[in-house]
Amino acid sequence: MTALKLELRGITKRFGSLVANDHIDLTVEPGEIHCLLGENGAGKSTLMNVLYGLYEPTSGEIVVDGTPREFRTAGDAIAAGIGMVHQHFMLVPVFTVAENVMLGHEETQALGWLDRRRAKKKVLDLVAEYGLAVDPDALVEDLPVGLQQRVEILKALVRDAKVLILDEPTAVLTPQETEELFRVMRSLRESGVSIVFITHKLKEVKAVADRITVIRRGKVVGSADPAASETELASLMVGRPVDLVVHKEPAQPGEVRFALDKLTVLDDFGNVQVDAVDLELREGEILGIAGVQGNGQTELTQAILGLRRPAAGSIRLDGRDITALSPRKTLDAGVGFVPEDRQHDGIVGEFTVSENLVLDLVTRPPFGNGISVDPKAVRDNARKRVAEFDIRTQSIDTPAGSLSGGNQQKVVVAREMSRPLRMFIASQPTRGVDVGAMEFIHQRIVAERDIGTPVIIVSTELDEVVALADRIAVMYRGRIVGIVPPTASREQLGLLMAGVDDPELLARAAGNPNLVTEDDSTATAEGSAPEADPTAGEEGQA
Amino acid sequence: MSNTLITPEAEAPQEASGAAARTLRAAARRRALITGGGFILLGLYALWAFGLGTKSGIDATFGMTVSGSGPEVGDLDVAARATAIAMAVLCMAAGVARIVLAPDNKLVGRLTAGVFVVAFLVAFLCWAVAGKQMSFAGALQNTMLAATPLILGALAGVIGERSGIVNIAIEGQFLFGAFGAALTASVTDSLWAGLIAGAVAGGLVGLLLAVFAVRYVVEQVVLGVVINLLVAGLTGFLYSQLMRPNADKYNNPDIFQSHAIPLLSDIPVIGPVLFDVNIIVYLMYALVVIVHFALFNTRWGLRARAVGEHPTAADTVGIKVNRTRYLNVSMAGCIAGIGGAFLTIGTVGSFSKDMASGAGYIALAAVIFGRWRPLGAVAAALMFGFFKALATSLQTLQTPIPTEFLTMLPYIVTVFAVAGLVGKVRPPAAANKPYVKG
Numbered sequence: 001m002t003a004l005k006l007e008l009r010g011i012t013k014r015f016g017s018l019v020a021n022d023h024i025d026l027t028v029e030p031g032e033i034h035c036l037l038g039e040n041g042a043g044k045s046t047l048m049n050v051l052y053g054l055y056e057p058t059s060g061e062i063v064v065d066g067t068p069r070e071f072r073t074a075g076d077a078i079a080a081g082i083g084m085v086h087q088h089f090m091l092v093p094v095f096t097v098a099e100n101v102m103l104g105h106e107e108t109q110a111l112g113w114l115d116r117r118r119a120k121k122k123v124l125d126l127v128a129e130y131g132l133a134v135d136p137d138a139l140v141e142d143l144p145v146g147l148q149q150r151v152e153i154l155k156a157l158v159r160d161a162k163v164l165i166l167d168e169p170t171a172v173l174t175p176q177e178t179e180e181l182f183r184v185m186r187s188l189r190e191s192g193v194s195i196v197f198i199t200h201k202l203k204e205v206k207a208v209a210d211r212i213t214v215i216r217r218g219k220v221v222g223s224a225d226p227a228a229s230e231t232e233l234a235s236l237m238v239g240r241p242v243d244l245v246v247h248k249e250p251a252q253p254g255e256v257r258f259a260l261d262k263l264t265v266l267d268d269f270g271n272v273q274v275d276a277v278d279l280e281l282r283e284g285e286i287l288g289i290a291g292v293q294g295n296g297q298t299e300l301t302q303a304i305l306g307l308r309r310p311a312a313g314s315i316r317l318d319g320r321d322i323t324a325l326s327p328r329k330t331l332d333a334g335v336g337f338v339p340e341d342r343q344h345d346g347i348v349g350e351f352t353v354s355e356n357l358v359l360d361l362v363t364r365p366p367f368g369n370g371i372s373v374d375p376k377a378v379r380d381n382a383r384k385r386v387a388e389f390d391i392r393t394q395s396i397d398t399p400a401g402s403l404s405g406g407n408q409q410k411v412v413v414a415r416e417m418s419r420p421l422r423m424f425i426a427s428q429p430t431r432g433v434d435v436g437a438m439e440f441i442h443q444r445i446v447a448e449r450d451i452g453t454p455v456i457i458v459s460t461e462l463d464e465v466v467a468l469a470d471r472i473a474v475m476y477r478g479r480i481v482g483i484v485p486p487t488a489s490r491e492q493l494g495l496l497m498a499g500v501d502d503p504e505l506l507a508r509a510a511g512n513p514n515l516v517t518e519d520d521s522t523a524t525a526e527g528s529a530p531e532a533d534p535t536a537g538e539e540g541q542a
Numbered sequence: 543m544s545n546t547l548i549t550p551e552a553e554a555p556q557e558a559s560g561a562a563a564r565t566l567r568a569a570a571r572r573r574a575l576i577t578g579g580g581f582i583l584l585g586l587y588a589l590w591a592f593g594l595g596t597k598s599g600i601d602a603t604f605g606m607t608v609s610g611s612g613p614e615v616g617d618l619d620v621a622a623r624a625t626a627i628a629m630a631v632l633c634m635a636a637g638v639a640r641i642v643l644a645p646d647n648k649l650v651g652r653l654t655a656g657v658f659v660v661a662f663l664v665a666f667l668c669w670a671v672a673g674k675q676m677s678f679a680g681a682l683q684n685t686m687l688a689a690t691p692l693i694l695g696a697l698a699g700v701i702g703e704r705s706g707i708v709n710i711a712i713e714g715q716f717l718f719g720a721f722g723a724a725l726t727a728s729v730t731d732s733l734w735a736g737l738i739a740g741a742v743a744g745g746l747v748g749l750l751l752a753v754f755a756v757r758y759v760v761e762q763v764v765l766g767v768v769i770n771l772l773v774a775g776l777t778g779f780l781y782s783q784l785m786r787p788n789a790d791k792y793n794n795p796d797i798f799q800s801h802a803i804p805l806l807s808d809i810p811v812i813g814p815v816l817f818d819v820n821i822i823v824y825l826m827y828a829l830v831v832i833v834h835f836a837l838f839n840t841r842w843g844l845r846a847r848a849v850g851e852h853p854t855a856a857d858t859v860g861i862k863v864n865r866t867r868y869l870n871v872s873m874a875g876c877i878a879g880i881g882g883a884f885l886t887i888g889t890v891g892s893f894s895k896d897m898a899s900g901a902g903y904i905a906l907a908a909v910i911f912g913r914w915r916p917l918g919a920v921a922a923a924l925m926f927g928f929f930k931a932l933a934t935s936l937q938t939l940q941t942p943i944p945t946e947f948l949t950m951l952p953y954i955v956t957v958f959a960v961a962g963l964v965g966k967v968r969p970p971a972a973a974n975k976p977y978v979k980g
Contacts, residue, residue: 052858073862075860075861090852090854090855092855095847103845103855103859104845104859104861113840114839264565312565
């Protein structure tokens with residue numbers, strides 16, 4: 001396979017008044033793993049969608065092997081030898097692996113009749129060549145995400161991709177699967193494929209990159225050597241020095257306040273998503289629920305809030321059975337809830353900041369009486385919260401939807417924390433949130449714990465869970481497969497996230513923290529893990 | 543790290559364990575109990591109303607000879623009371639079997655349901671026909687008459703929805719196809735020209751749907767209904783202004799004559815029903831086979847389904863999503879247009895106002911009942927056609943119950959099917975979702 005040199009020159013992409021990419025220059029040399037490092041919302045994915053022909057650049061040009069090219073559709077990019085593994089997989093769930101791989105590139109006989117045997121053989125050849133074991137006849141929807149990702153890579157390879165773009169490929173993987181992906185990436189590099197690896201995780205960059213380009217707010221702010229320290233990379237990415245540690249005192253757990261007993265929850269199709277989960281939560285502790293996306297976390301939080309009626313089992317808060325309560329009554333019972341999809345479930349984008357701050361409170365004093373609302377009280381409250389939670393908004397009458405992701409999340413957290421809570425549950429509390437807001441949100445969560453509220457944090461960012469939690473429960477296929485202290489090794493957590501609950505393997509893993517995260521062994525008993533991922537957890541330096 | 547620890551095999555799907563599995567089994571048992579109990583109760587009703595409600599010693603006579611063609615077959619005389627009682631008992635047996643046999647076994651569920659439906663129907667017919675005569679073969683022939691446009695419409699619906707466009711406009715495609723075929727065949731004096739005109743007219747309505755659904759991102763269900771009203775108004779206007787005053791010139795087409803296929807049409811009862819029919823019905827057979835195999839085995843079908851399931855994925859591998867949708871919906875419109883042509887130049891021989899009379903919506907129900915599969919939709923369309931034919935036959939027998947109830951039955955069943963009681967129904971994921979590039 002002949003290698004290919006790819007250059008982006010002065011790429012600018014505007015969406016209305018928003019400049020997502022601002023004169024970006026990037027050169028990917030043949031046969032290198034080029035890392036594109038940047039925070040959520042820095043413009044990495046936009047840039048790659050421009051490169052892949054999904055977005056048309058406002059200005060700038062793409063140069064392949066010295067010739068300027070114009071990609072109007074993904075088909076043009078594919079023809080030029082560019083393949084992409086999207087953050088959200090572009091696979092048809094009801095198709096088989098072979099069908100997905102051949103889609104758009106079909107092997108056919110007369111009259112367009114599909115040649116399934118040849119398509120299957122092609123898949124198997126690639127599987128053998130790159131060690132990407134996957135069954136070509138399996139339905140994609142039945143595969144775990146790690147294997148779905150392999151199908152995406154196969155899709156690119158079958159089209160002879162010479163540059164492979166991986167957009168946040170590790171977000172959905174366990175640490176072990178990540179390691180396996182890196183092995184595949186290296187073997188692809190050996191065979192001459194260049195890789196553009198998009199991520200915001202510093203550990204991964206250091207583990208696999210040949211060269212690093214850092215993007216901040218749509219601009220290239222520099223390049224770095226993989227040998228640079230994580231702190232250096234972090235400050236380059238964030239734009240100021242960052243402290244990579246969450247500071248918190250050891251937890252002072254009290255009595256059990258919240259308990260799940262054999263809780264079983266089904267999804268809309270009647271599949272078991274939460275499988276007889278038992279869980280106890282004590283006063284003044286943070287319980288982190290870790291796990292790869294889609295292992296029942298969403299359904300679990302929906303069941304706790306009352307959005308989804310459990311099929312069996314019970315939920316008790318302070319001795320009271322709240323299993324069958326409606327969301328309204330659950331909130332009234334003192335549960336504070338931060339949903340995982342804030343734009344959809346957390347705020348009403350068209351409503352103002354001040355309205356969003358009292359969304360679930362307007363029916364009661366001091367904001368209202370069930371019939372009318374007291375606008376003055378609402379505005380006073382808004383001014384207070386905006387100041388207290390450092391919400392960056394033009395005014396309290398600005399529509400909440402126009403705030404940045406981090407400030408939207410602050411609005412949600414401020415609202416949920418602005419009443420006395422008996423329990424607080426936050427799902428993906430810092431997804432897509434910039435570092436400043438993240439530090440603040442983490443601080444508030446720890447503060448809530450310190451006044452005695454039991455807290456549950458559900459996050460697919462392992463780093464965030466490790467940094468915040470006092471205990472970590474790992475969810476796999478709807479079950480809690482283990483509860484470990486935050487000092488547990490990455491390998492141990494990774495095994496649990498993959499559903500391995502063999503005590504012997506786990507014991508071995510506990511003494512062998514040799515994964516991507518070499519430095520985890522320094523995690524302290526207070527649960528202050530040294531954090532490499534600035535989008536997951538750090539504090540200080542505000 | 544030890545690479546052997548996490549292999550894909552280690553993540554093989556595991557059975558839901560413990561409490562969850564018990565919950566699922568309990569739900570299956572509950573479903574079996576409700577369905578089986580329903581069968582038993584209805585069986586008891588059949589026993590009381592159809593079995594004991596029929597005087598003993600009289601026969602129900604079913605005519606088995608198709609008039610005008612095919613081999614002579616003797617009438618079928620059955621002892622009405624005895625047969626009805628036996629069938630009612632069979633209904634209850636199906637209910638018991640549903641409860642006692644493995645409750646989560648799909649095959650058991652389908653078999654018992656099939657046995658129940660047939661037995662209940664036979665019991666009902668014995669009661670209704672007792673002491674009289676009904677032409678069963680005639681009812682089958684009428685079934686084909688009613689089902690042919692339904693099947694063509696349902697194929698159009700399947701293609702549209704599989705490509706991500708809900709084709710509510712089948713009704714309009716029928717109507718315009720029927721109008722175009724009648725007018726063209728009258729003017730040109732050529733049935734073939736009429737057939738082609740019917741297909742083109744249906745295709746135009748399909749194209750109109752596609753333009754507004756794809757280009758202007760209009761809500762597809764609302765759009766479809768509006769198009770149906772538009773076509774009804776347009777053809778109604780042209781009919782009263784153009785056709786009715788000059789019926790001889792503009793609304794007097796021939797009718798395709800039926801052609802018997804040697805040997806096949808000599809099969810007793812079903813031979814003449816299926817194989818002594820006109821060219822549009824044969825065309826329908828061909829289209830059923832073609833659409834079914836093309837959808838699941840050709841590049842066109844793979845791409846159509848990809849566009850209807852996950853358009854973004856299709857786009858990222860270089861498939862032109864909106865072009866595919868335009869093409870498929872227009873093509874589907876042509877097929878429905880042929881169904882419309884059947885209404886005029888295939889049976890009646892003239893166009894009349896609003897002659898599709900809701901068949902397009904019934905075809906749509908067949909799509910859903912058939913779970914978005916061509917053959918499933920065909921089966922559903924045949925069932926709808928059969929019940930309609932049965933209602934017509936029973937009308938002449940003057941049974942005590944209004945025949946409208948019989949015509950309602952398939953739709954009640956459809957509502958239950960759509961509600962998911964018959965099993966999980968999963969429509970194409972991107973049906974009714976416009977694809978707009980970022």
